[in-house]
Amino acid sequence: MQNYYSLIGLLAILFSTSGVYAQETQSSLDDTLHLNEVIVRGYATNRRLLETPASVGLLTRxxxxxxxxxxxxxxxxxxxxxxxxxxRSPGSYRLAIRGSAIRSPFGVRNIKAYWNEMPLTDAGGNTPLNALDxxxxGRIEVIxxxxxxxxxxxxxxxxxFNGLTVPVDKSSVEISALGGSYGLFGNGISLQxxxxxxxxxxxxNHLQSDGYRDQSAVVRDNLSFAGSFNVSPKRTVSILGFYSDLHYQTPGGxxxxxxxxxxxxxxxxxxTLPGSxxxxxxIYQKIGYLGVSHEYRWNDRIQNTTVIFGSHTDFANPFITNFERRTDQGLGGRTITQFRFPNSPLPATVTVGAELLRTFTVDRxxxxxxxxxxxxxxxxxLTARQSTVFLQAEVELPARFRxxxxxxxxxxxxxxxxxxxxTGNPPATLLTRNFAPVWLPRLALLRTFGQNVSAFLSISTGYSAPSSQEVRPSAGGFNTSLNAERGTSxxxxxxxxxxxxxxxFDVAFYQLQLSETIVRRSDAAGAExxxxxxxxxxxGLEAQASYDVRFTSGELRFWNNLTLTNYRFRDYQQGATDLSNNRIPGVxxxxxxxxxxxxxxxxxYAHLTYQYLNPFALNDANAAFSSPTRLLQGTLGFRRNLGQHWxxxxxxxxxxxxxxxxxxxxxxxxxxNRYFNASPARNIMAGVRLGVKW
Structure with a gap:
């Protein structure tokens, strides 16, 4: 198996390509930043991707x-x-990073998310990804x-997540509109x-669609504000706020x-049961979020960033068997202080900080x-609380090691x-589930070879307590026996x-070992x-590469991203059935x-994208498999400046x-066996963006 991964990885380097290093461009691919120039924020070092000892995926505007x-x-x-x-249906997102969605029947769990340094993931471990437009x-980094x-x-x-970049001493307004198959319509306006x-x-921004399937319409409105203010040479205050009003129908599997x-x-x-x-x-979901960030720079070696935020969610879900109404109120903060020692015998950067999250939920x-x-x-x-205290040190060693x-x-x-x-129900009783504090270490070593190549190795540990939707699932009750996942990568x-x-090129090989892995089950009514x-x-092995062809009238980029996985259960008993060595479903x-x-x-400009996924298991027993996915997508556009301003x-x-x-x-x-949620057949859309700057 290891030889197989090595061979495929080598072939990927030689013959494949990737657009992961591209930075957004207003008019030409010539503005693309290359690998040895791309800066990433992950792990709070703001270093070049080439000098970052971790797998980081980048998406630009x-x-x-x-x-x-x-x-x-x-x-x-x-x-x-x-x-x-x-x-699964328009507006119903699920996100997996290295297979992390095996415990997510819906929504985004087991992943932390931040927008402009402010936590988006609540204390219950849930991330409202579908509230973002x-x-x-302007940019996404995935660690x-x-x-x-x-x-x-x-x-x-x-x-x-990062918002749109605002140029200095520039103002602009852009309006946009789009329309397409299955009643797709959208418009938006952006002011910077x-x-x-x-x-x-x-x-x-507004987006709506009648949907491909019956009972799959969606309507979404998003309003967001981001402001950054230098109130003094040493102090910067930033504000982030957004409001999302989303309704989407769920056709069911x-x-x-x-x-x-x-x-x-x-x-x-x-x-025995009605239909969708x-x-x-x-789903009817309204989310409001407001956060304030304060950055203070004592000097060029010490700085602190502290954020506080609050959020409110109104959620309603008419389902086949019940009608859930839920209100979430979130509150939290995060502080990071960084110390730089550039002139010490071993130049170092030390980061220390803490994060505290709390969510209060009323669910009927x-x-x-x-x-x-x-x-x-x-x-x-349900009340959820989560706290983290952390310390990180980065040291430059001799012989180009870090x-x-x-x-x-x-x-x-x-x-x-x-x-x-x-009358006659048991009186209200407070039940608690406390997860013992755990210490999570990470160690990584990187070496650069010249200006254009680097290699790294790392050992990291992870810990994931059950989310609020897992300790209090739709099947009802409060699960006091569910344990937290522990992992080493x-x-x-x-x-x-x-x-x-x-x-x-960028190639990574990894092995993640999890204990107490959380998986989903369903009762006879379909509640999980x-x-x-x-x-x-x-x-797993992940390989990506790109090759640029430049000529007088333009530029071409050929790219390819390859992911190989071998995810399996170990010591997994389901009733009297031993499922050890079965493939993990959904990967x-x-x-x-x-x-x-x-x-x-x-x-x-033109973009052509082809995606292929080979069949994967749909249940723990590996008794059902998906069909191969072959998805071709393309965009053709024309962008032109009209004078100096338009x-x-x-x-x-x-x-x-x-x-x-x-x-x-x-x-x-x-x-x-209701595994399938059909996606739209061939569909076309067109759009226009008109901008003015001064």
Whole structure:
């Protein structure tokens, strides 16, 4: 197996290519930053990617807002090796970093997320990824694997969002509109203004679609504000706020026969349960978030950044069997102080900090009578708290070596109360679940070879307590026996550039060993609950590279990203059945994404992307498998400056151009073998962006 991984990795370096190093560009690929210039924020060092001893995936504004026509995060994230974003129905996101979605029937868990240094993940371990609009983002960094030494609990990884970059002494306004198949329509406006001591970005975006399947319409409105103000030479105050109003219908999963007969159908009724249309199944979600950041620089060697934030969520979910109404109130903060010692015998940077998160949830379940909340079934409150204290040191050693060592202390707890709803019910009683504090170390060693090549190895540990949706699942009750996951990751990587910076490559091989792995189960009605599944062993190889061809009238980039995995259960007993050595469901053994990016001086640009996933298991027993995924996407556009102040961008984009019948997201371990959620057939959309700057 190791020889197989090594051979494929070598072939990937020689013959494949990747756009991961591209930076957004206003007019030409000539502005692309190459590997030895790209700066990443991961692990708080703000170093070149070449000098970062970790696997980090990068997406720039062009990757997020130009390569694909439909404005969602999903297709761009799926170009990164080791990252998989699902969309079971429009607006229903699930994100996996190195297979971390095996415990997520919906939503984003086991991943930490930040926007402009401010935590987005709540104390219950949930991240509202579908509350963000890709059109308000300028850059994403994905740290793959456990990063608990700096970002706290989680065994999957960390995702860092950045807003749009605001040029100094420039102001601009951009309006946009798009439309396409299945009733797709969207519009937006972006205002940016930059001064010597401030930068402000205000964005409003709307998106709606009738959906490909029955009962799969979506409507989303997003408003975001980001401002940064230099109130003194040493002090900067930043504000981030956003509001998201999202409603999407949930058609539900189909079994294989239903999927093949009519992939556009919603989940039908059965003799004992109504269908999705009859119950008006869907999600109503409103999220408000406000955070303030304060950065103070004592001198060029010491600085501190402290953030505080609050969030509020109103959530309603009419489901097949019930109607859930939930309110979440989040509060938290994070502080980081960095000390630099550039003139010591061994130059070093020391980072110390802490993070505290708290979420209070009121959750009530009702009967669902054709989309209307009926008789109350449960009335519950849940309090979640999570804290992290961390220390990291980075030391430059002789012979071009750099050592990074980190350590964090993490703990968490839940408090649960169920209130009586009828006479004779047990009185309200507070139940608690405390997870003992754990220490998470990380050690990484990197060596550079000249200006263009580096290699690293790392050992990192992760810890992931059950999320609030796992200790209090839709099946009801409070699970006091569910244990936290523990993991250790071993990784070695090589990255660099050659041939006058035309060829770029990045290869990483890793092994993640998890204990007390959390997996999903479903009861007869389809409501989920969670159990610990013993150990898992997760081997993977990620390879990416790109090659640029430059000529007088433009530039071409050929790129390819390859992910190979061998994820298996160890010591996993399900009742009387031994599932040890079975493949972990939902993780494709081979994922290959290849593409071509082109820009020409008259203003023409084109992007072509092909994704292939070979079949993977859909349940723990490995009794059902997906079909191969072959997805071709393309965008053709024309961007031109109109005088000194105006810019016009026209584009047309196609998705699923091979017209495949496939699922972008499966329901794993689904009751009744309802694994399948059909994604749209071949569809076309077109859009326009008009900007003015002064």
């Amino acid at each position: 062009r990757d997020l807002n130009q390569r694909f026509g439909t404005p969602t995060l999903v297709p761009a994230l799926n170009t990164l090796p080791g990252v998989r974003a699902d969309e 890709v059109r308000a983002l 793959k694997g456990p990063s608990g030494s700096l970002y706290g609990a989680g065994t999957g990884g960390t995702i860092l 203004t930059g001064k010597n001591n401030s930068a402000i970005s205000l964005n409003y 189909l079994n294989e026969a239903q999927f093949k007969a009519n992939p556009r159908a919603a989940r039908p009724a059965t003799p 249309i009859e119950q008006q199944a869907g 379940n009702f009967g669902n009578r054709r989309g209307v909340a009926d008789t109350i079934q449960t009335d519950e409150e 050592l990074t060592a980190g350590l964090s202390r993490n703990d968490g707890q839940y408090g649960f109360t169920r209130f009586p709803i009828r 071993y990784e070695v990587g090589l990255r660099g550039s050659a041939m006058a910076n035309r060829l770029h 609950y969670f159990v610990n599944a013993g150990r898992t062993d997760q081997l 494709a053994p081979v994922t290959n994404v290849t593409g071509i990016d082109a820009e020409f001086k008259p203003g023409l 810019t016009l961008d026209l584009y047309v984009s196609g998705d699923n151009l091979l017209n495949q019948t496939y699922s972008l997201g499966y329901d794993l371990n689904a009751v009744g």
